Amino acid sequence: MNDNEYSNIQLLKEIAELLNEETEMFSMLNGALKKLIKGSNFTTGWIFLINEKSQHELAAFENLPSSLSSQCCELMKKGGCWCLNRFYKGKLTKASNIIECQRIEIAIEEKRGDTEGINYHATVPLQSGNESFGLLNVAAPNKTHFSKDELALLESIAFQIGSAIKRILLTKKEQDVLLMQERNRLARDLHDSVNQLLFSLTLTARGAAEMTEKLEVKQTFQEIQGLAQEALSEMRALIWQLRPKGLENGLIEAVKGYGEMLGLTLISSVDGVVALPSKIEEALWRISQEALNNCKKHSGQKEVWYQLTIVDNKVTLTIIDNGCGFQYDPKQQMPSLGIQSMKERVHLLNGTFQINSNLGKGTRISIEIPY
Structure with missing residues (x-):
């Protein structure tokens, strides 16, 4: 095993450890990208998350040239580009060399700043099984081609990130289900306990008001009945908010x-x-x-x-x-x-x-x- 192979294994190990520990999407993506840039020959990188409506989001970036980071990364957040178009058409299934970066071209044309020698980038889809979540792009100054070893490293890291994304999404769905179950439990408890007590209080106050002949006492019980009915209405509204029927x-x-x-x-x-x-x-x-x-x-x-x-x-x-x-x-x-x-x-x-x-x-x- 040569030094480069050892270095790549060490990098994969560090990224895997980070991905296993993280539970928050954007923190995970930024941390993994930072380790990749620090531990490889790539000098800059960015990650696009892409939803089912083919809308992309700049989820993480590291050491972007000023031409791309200017105006709060405006060029990275809007519009399409060649790598996104290939992704939408299903033509990106593994790590690929991209001839040119369309966003860099626009930055040069609009004189947005220094490109720091970056005109090309490699791209690799973030996948887990048959699901695709986005793209990992990396670049280096004056680099026009990426070797098979570099692309293989990117594919391994992208697979790790794709699996971590799926894990976080599944965890979020599970948390949503648990939250709904807890809402339902609380709604049942409120209905079976507090709601019934308030209903009983309403009946008791009404009965007491009918039994007494003293006007002041009757008015007091009627006021208690009114307050209990109001509280009962508020409680029913709260139960509806927790578990809406319909x-x-x-x-x-x-x-x-x-x-x-x-x-x-x-x-x-x-x-x-x-x-x-x-x-x-x-x-x-x-x-x-x-x-x-x-x-x-x-x-x-x-x-x-x-x-x-x-x-x-x-x-x-x-x-x-x-x-x-x-x-x-x-x-x-x-x-x-x-x-x-x-x-x-x-x-x-x-x-x-x-x-x-x-x-x-x-x-x-x-x-x-x-x-």
Whole structure:
């Protein structure tokens, strides 16, 4: 075994150890890429993650030339290139030499800065079994060709990274399932214990109020009954939030059921039919809950207009009530924690959130989320 072979084995061992320890996607990718660049003849590298809609994301990079790192790596985050096109067409199944880097060409044309002698790069898909997750690209100054040994090293490292990506994705799915199971357990416990106690308290207070002839005592029990009924309504809403009945039949049915539970009438319309990704459906469900809660508590109206439009890989949700409204200034901080929570959920999915409201003119919430 020569020194180069020993060095490659040592590098593979170090990267494998890091991948086994990491549980967070981007930290794992950046750490593996850093070790690769430090322990090899490659001087720069970057990793694209590619989703099922053929959209790429710059997930990790190391020692990019200034021409590519300028303006927050703008050239790396947008547009296509030859290696991505080959990946989309299914022509990248192993490590390959790429003739030229299209992004470097654009950087030179637009005079974005020094390319540091890099005009070419090698690329290798990140795979696990039949699944592909993205691309690993590496380069070195004035390098126009990569040897079989270098490409073999890249393939070994890419396979390790691909397997780690799949492990993290499977772990995330398992965590989501466990979270849903815990929500269901908590919902059952609340229904079987606290919910039943509040219901019993309501009946007891009503019975006590009917049994006494003293006006002050009767009013006290009636007040207790009212508070218990209010708490019971809040508890039922909380149980719905933990385990929505009807979500398995679609978002609209779940929201309708929740509105009925709150005593609201949902006037709904749907344009476009598609099975939304679970994380988007979950976000829309939580946002809808918060909006309907606000309608119940503050609008003074029983009717809510609920419009869902799905077109061109974008879902639009509009929720309108003609209630009392409130004075809203978009330049100021969100007026409530609930509205702030809705906004944050939308922004986490790269969407837009707008709220329009004025005193006496109702409230309109508009949401757009790409998918």
